[in-house]
Amino acid sequence: xxxxxxxxxxxxxxxxxxxxxxxxxxxxxxxxxxxxxxxxxxxxxxxxxxxxxxxxxxxxxxxxxxxxxxxxxxxxxx
Amino acid sequence: xxxxxxxxxxxxxxxxxxxxxxxxxxxxxxxxxxxxxxxxxxxxxxxxxxxxxxxxxxxxxxxxxxxxxxxxxxxxxxxxxxxxxxxxxxxxxxxxxxxxxxxxxxxxxxxxxxxxxxxxxxxxxxxxxxxxxxxxxxxxxxxxxxxxxxxxxxxxxxxxxxxxxxxxxxxxxxxxxxxxxxxxxxxxxxxxxxxxxxxxxxxxxxxxxxxxxxxxxxxxxxxxxxxxxxxxxxxxxxxxxxxxxxxxxxxxxxxxxxxxxxxxxxxxxxxxxxxxxxxxxxxxxxxxxxxxxxxxxxxxxxxxxxxxxxxxxxxxxxxxxxxxxxxxxxxxxxxxxxxxxxxxxxxxxxxxxxxxxxxxxxxxxxxxxxxxxxxxxxxxxxx
Ligand SMILES: [Zn+2]
Numbered sequence: 170x171x172x173x174x175x176x177x178x179x180x181x182x183x184x185x186x187x188x189x190x191x192x193x194x195x196x197x198x199x200x201x202x203x204x205x206x207x208x209x210x211x212x213x214x215x216x217x218x219x220x221x222x223x224x225x226x227x228x229x230x231x232x233x234x235x236x237x238x239x240x241x242x243x244x245x246x247x
Numbered sequence: 248x249x250x251x252x253x254x255x256x257x258x259x260x261x262x263x264x265x266x267x268x269x270x271x272x273x274x275x276x277x278x279x280x281x282x283x284x285x286x287x288x289x290x291x292x293x294x295x296x297x298x299x300x301x302x303x304x305x306x307x308x309x310x311x312x313x314x315x316x317x318x319x320x321x322x323x324x325x326x327x328x329x330x331x332x333x334x335x336x337x338x339x340x341x342x343x344x345x346x347x348x349x350x351x352x353x354x355x356x357x358x359x360x361x362x363x364x365x366x367x368x369x370x371x372x373x374x375x376x377x378x379x380x381x382x383x384x385x386x387x388x389x390x391x392x393x394x395x396x397x398x399x400x401x402x403x404x405x406x407x408x409x410x411x412x413x414x415x416x417x418x419x420x421x422x423x424x425x426x427x428x429x430x431x432x433x434x435x436x437x438x439x440x441x442x443x444x445x446x447x448x449x450x451x452x453x454x455x456x457x458x459x460x461x462x463x464x465x466x467x468x469x470x471x472x473x474x475x476x477x478x479x480x481x482x483x484x485x486x487x488x489x490x491x492x493x494x495x496x497x498x499x500x501x502x503x504x505x506x507x508x509x510x511x512x513x514x515x516x517x518x519x520x521x522x523x524x525x526x527x528x529x530x531x532x533x534x535x536x537x538x539x540x541x542x543x544x545x546x547x548x549x550x551x552x553x554x555x556x557x558x559x560x561x562x563x564x565x566x567x568x569x570x571x572x573x574x575x576x577x578x579x580x581x582x583x584x585x586x587x588x589x590x591x592x593x594x595x596x597x598x599x600x601x602x603x604x605x606x607x608x609x610x611x612x613x614x615x616x617x618x619x620x621x622x623x624x625x626x627x628x629x630x
Contacts, residue, residue, distance in 0.1 A: 177316050200553070210556055213322075217557035221251055229421065237425040244415055246499065247429055 184208070249427045249435060249526035250560055254300025254323045257420060257524065261294050262403045270405045274348040274355035278341050280333060287351045287408050288469050288504045289329055292521070294357070294404035295419040297503070299524045304331040306363035306399030314375045317513065317554070324520065324555045326513040328376065330367075331359075332394040338364070341398075349402065356408050362400035369393070376510050379542050385472045386509045386539075410468050410504040412479065418501040423463065424526040426499060432460035436529035436563065437522035439536075440466045441507055443476050443484035443621050445613045447593045449492065450568040450577040455531055462498045463527055464489070470506040471629050472539070474599075478502075480620075480627040487620045511536070511543035512551035516558070523560035532562045569593060570611040602627060 192204045201207040229237075241247045252258075262270055282290070292298045300323060305313065308320045310328055317326045331349075341347055343364055348355040373380050373387045382388050409417055418426070427435055436455040440448065456462045464485060468478040476484075485500055503521070508514050514537035519530040536548035552562045566579040570591040574583050583590075591611045598608045607618045621627055 214556035217559060220255060221559075229425065233421070234425055237422050238429065241418075241422060241426050241429070246418070246426055 249424055249433070250523050250528045252296065252299045252420070252524050253520050253559060254321075256300065257424070258293065258296040258299040258302055259421070260302060260401070260403050262405050267405055270358055270403060271355065273346075274358055274405060277346055277348040277355075277358065278339055279348045279350050279355070280337055281350050281353070282331070282356075284351075284410075285470050285506045286331060286349075287356065288410070288506060289331075290349060290357050290402060290404060291408055292505060293329070293402060295421070297420050297505075297521050297524050298329060299420070301325075301329060303359060303362075303401035304397075304399045305329055307365040307397075308363075310365070310367070310397065310399065314372065317516070324516065324558055326520075327508060327510060327517040328372070330397045331399070333396050333398055334394040335396065337394070338396060338398070347398075351408060354406060356406045357402045357404050359398075359402040360400040361398050364396060364398050366395065367397050376508075376513055377542070378511070381542075384509065384539065384542055389508075410478075410502075413468055413482065413502050413504070416482065416500065416502045417504065418499075418525075420525045423499065423501065427461065427526050430461060430496070434459035434529065435461045435463055435527045436531060437463045437465050437519075437525065437527040438531050439518045439522070439533075440464070441471060441475055441481070442595060443481055443613075443627075444488050444617060445593050445595070445598055445608070446570060446577055446611070447568045449488065449614070450579075451531055451533075451565040454565055455529065455563050456497060459529055460497070462493075463522070463525065464498060464500045465503050465522065465525070467505050467507055468502045469504050472507070472509070473629055475507075475629045476627055477624070477629055480624050483620050483624075484617050487616045488614060491616045492614060507537070509537060509539040509542075511538040512548045515548035515562075516551055516555065519552075519558065519560050519562060523558075527560060529561045529563050532564055534567055572611075599628075 189204055192207055196207050293301050293303060305328055310330065312318055312320045313325050313328045317324065319325045341361055343361055345361050347359050347361055349357040349359055369390055370380050373390050377384055377386045379387060382391055436459045438452050452462055452464065466481050466485065482502065489498060489500055515532050518537065522530050532548055535543060535545050538548065549564045566581060568577050568579045570593065571578045571583045571585050571589050573585040573589040593612045598612055601608045602621055605622065607622060
């Protein structure tokens with residue numbers, strides 16, 4: 170059986186105090202409530218770019234592509 | 248380049264050939280669980296990759312993350328829990344690790360590996376997903392009517408299921424992806440709808456289309472609440488609109504079999520993710536998108552997107568439009584300087600009332616060809 174209700178889970182990573190202060194200053198008056206929120210946002214934005222670069226091309230075989238094109242023709246899409 | 252599937256890989260859980268024969272035979276021996284049409288549509292969307300990266304119904308770990316973090320346990324954005332509810336009686340002596348056959352009308356359509364059996368708190372679910380516990384909300388009401396256990400795990404589709412009557416328009420994600428490539432489209436904007444089109448819809452679609460290669464008009468078919476337009480009316484209305492007012496080589500019309508949940512902001516993100524899997528790069532988010540009653544603020548469905556810098560599809564927030572007699576066309580508040588005396592507000596509710604009374608909405612609200620098609624139906628609304 171699954172776990173009971175819970176809140177979001179977090180863990181700690183370390184960043185230099187100088188960077189922390191710099192970010193803290195940067196986010197003053199923005200929608201970010203704290204440094205952690207900003208760091209999470211920026212990391213997700215960057216991580217997804219790295220993941221995208223690692224991903225393979227479309228997974229269709231040539232045969233499957235032909236079959237799909239045939240169907241699209243039959244339905245009048247092309 | 249059309250958009251990457253959500254989570255990086257287009258899921259394909261459709262079994263064919265010899266393996267299908269074997270699984271069909273196996274299904275006869277398995278414990279059977281009968282599913283509803285709504286669940287059948289989820290099964291189909293999982294199998295054909297519309298819900299990529301999901302390979303099955305959520306297990307408890309993913310479920311909890313979706314509820315509280317709006318993400319799967321691997322941090323992929325995911326806002327609507329795709330769950331399979333069962334009663335203890337239906338489950339019988341099925342244990343975690345067992346395979347079951349999911350049946351529709353008694354016929355096995357999928358085999359599912361039950362990885363997880365778990366209880367759930369419906370009120371907490373309602374509060375998280377719908378932001379209300381009010382049973383008057385159609386999504387909440389449906390939630391409260393669901394069974395006491397959820398089962399999660401991967402599935403394989405062994406029998407084609409479709410929403411009768413719309414086969415011609417039911418393209419799968421692999422098919423739209425190939426189609427967009429064949430057309431040479433690199434940027435595609437998707438328009439989600441559950442309405443017959445009025446001039447306001449046409450305006451936002453064309454405003455978006457001006458800046459991208461192609462437009463996918465993608466209405467939902469399947470369960471909707473009372474008073475919404477019936478699926479065949481929506482399809483017929485769009486056929487008329489496209490025929491008379493859209494360039495054929497810049498628009499694709501296809502339907503998506505998926506229930507409406509009326510979960511407002513969360514569902515707006517879900518709608519975007521699904522269209523990303525169909526290969527779209529942009530998604531039009533309406534004012535009060537997927538909303539109902541007064542449960543959500545008018546722009547909540549826009550604001551929520553700021554929480555997903557890693558969504559992988561660009562939301563387009565297009566202002567409400569209206570007809571201006573002075574400008575002589577559809578405009579919005581940012582581009583029209585004229586006062587209210589010139590402006591004709593297009594209200595879906597007003598149009599609905601006219602149609603109910605058998606009256607043709609004026610041409611400043613709806614194309615006459617569309618209005619005629621809608622009025623031809625004896626009852627255009629869900630009862
Ligand atoms: Zn004007």
